[in-house]
Amino acid sequence: MNRVVEQRRVYxxxxxxxxxxxxRFAQAVPLSKMRGALAGNLPHGYEKSPSVRYRIDLxxxxxxxxxxxxxxxxxxxxxxxxxSGLRLIGxxxxxxxxxxxxxxxxxxxxxxxxxxxxxAAAPVLGSEVLKSVAVRYVDRIVIPxxxxxxxxxxxxxxxxxxxxxxxxTGFSWTSETKLPATxxxxxxxxxSAPPNGPEAQVVVLDLLxxxxxxxxxxxxDRQLWSDIVDRLHQVQRDVFEASITAETRRLFE
Amino acid sequence: xxxYAANSGQYPAQCGLWSxxxxxxxxxxRRESTPSRGAATAAWLPDLYVAVVAGRNDxxxxxxxxxxxELLSAEQFEACDDLLxxxxxxxxxxxxxxxVVSITRxxxxxxxxxxxxxxxxxxxxxxxxxxxxxxxxxxxx
Numbered sequence: 001m002n003r004v005v006e007q008r009r010v011y012x013x014x015x016x017x018x019x020x021x022x023x024r025f026a027q028a029v030p031l032s033k034m035r036g037a038l039a040g041n042l043p044h045g046y047e048k049s050p051s052v053r054y055r056i057d058l059x060x061x062x063x064x065x066x067x068x069x070x071x072x073x074x075x076x077x078x079x080x081x082x083x084s085g086l087r088l089i090g091x092x093x094x095x096x097x098x099x100x101x102x103x104x105x106x107x108x109x110x111x112x113x114x115x116x117x118x119x120a121a122a123p124v125l126g127s128e129v130l131k132s133v134a135v136r137y138v139d140r141i142v143i144p145x146x147x148x149x150x151x152x153x154x155x156x157x158x159x160x161x162x163x164x165x166x167x168x169t170g171f172s173w174t175s176e177t178k179l180p181a182t183x184x185x186x187x188x189x190x191x192s193a194p195p196n197g198p199e200a201q202v203v204v205l206d207l208l209x210x211x212x213x214x215x216x217x218x219x220x221d222r223q224l225w226s227d228i229v230d231r232l233h234q235v236q237r238d239v240f241e242a243s244i245t246a247e248t249r250r251l252f253e
Numbered sequence: 254x255x256x257y258a259a260n261s262g263q264y265p266a267q268c269g270l271w272s273x274x275x276x277x278x279x280x281x282x283r284r285e286s287t288p289s290r291g292a293a294t295a296a297w298l299p300d301l302y303v304a305v306v307a308g309r310n311d312x313x314x315x316x317x318x319x320x321x322x323e324l325l326s327a328e329q330f331e332a333c334d335d336l337l338x339x340x341x342x343x344x345x346x347x348x349x350x351x352x353v354v355s356i357t358r359x360x361x362x363x364x365x366x367x368x369x370x371x372x373x374x375x376x377x378x379x380x381x382x383x384x385x386x387x388x389x390x391x392x393x394x
Contacts, residue, residue: 012302084335106341
């Protein structure tokens with residue numbers, strides 16, 4: 001069956017709350033090395049000392065009826081915030097990411113943040129071989145009405161079985177598919193989120209398009225991955241348009 | 254199985270930063286409870302894009318002049334630069350793009366980002382208004 005994809009649209013009020021491009025390295029790269037690479041080379045306009053995201057690791061030992069637990073706080077990621085707070089460059093073990101937050105600045109400006117991220121990391125990490133690259137957009141869609149029929153707004157809205165009631169109060173749905181022509185992976189996640197008030201329902205549409213490199217493509221080989229990033233961006237856009245209805249498009253205008 | 258699929262679990266829902274905005278987990282990176290100054294500075298942009306789409310050019314141009322002028326008059330050049338980074342030229346028409354370029358012209362030497370914006374405005378004008386491009390580009394810079 002041929003899939004009909006809407007032509008590219010530009011919305012005055014897009015629902016994008018965050019967009020990111022993430023590079024994953026084939027070999028483990030210590031977080032400290034990643035942090036050092038960025039801290040020393042980020043251009044003017046980024047903070048020099050990053051925000052930290054921690055991860056709590058718990059261990060439990062069971063001996064007979066006794067359970068002993070121990071917890072440790074470990075750094076999971078560092079984020080260097082741009083002066084405005086609307087663009088960030090992050091690193092976690094073996095991955096590097098460039099983020100923009102709402103209001104979405106457009107693909108051109110977003111690509112500049114990706115370029116800043118790569119340029120800063122390249123002197124230290126440029127020769128690292130990439131395992132994958134991903135483009136991810138998180139959309140927060142506010143649908144008016146206390147109990148709207150989501151089928152009217154989303155082509156991928158979940159259906160409920162007869163007898164379960166028609167008012168959908170919470171859901172989470174994820175699919176992961178492979179695009180045969182390119183081997184790209186597309187993950188679509190749709191979930192309910194806390195509403196702003198009683199007269200609206202909020203859904204989060206989280207789209208991630210990723211490509212796993214077959215050959216030895218390095219971070220510094222921009223010409224080898226930039227077209228792929230463009231393609232992943234376009235795939236993500238097409239899936240977004242295919243996931244929403246004309247009713248939803250009106251919400252963004 | 255490709256390498257990505259084998260590790261797809263490494264892209265959890267909490268991978269993005271936005272989730273931190275609504276998360277109360279203590280492990281989230283520090284983040285202001287109110288929007289940053291930059292976010293507040295850019296918060297009016299969706300209203301600008303709406304005015305452009307609606308064809309309310311006078312209103313859109315007024316918005317551009319007023320917002321940029323506030324920052325330039327206060328000599329907040331870095332904030333003005335951040336605003337130039339935040340404006341999506343793809344959602345502006347020629348009139349509004351020209352307004353952005355002209356209001357910031359006075360501070361060209363102090364705005365790191367402006368040269369890039371001017372280049373992109375040139376490219377867009379050539380694409381959108383090929384017949385008037387020369388006349389329009391004469392006043393850009």
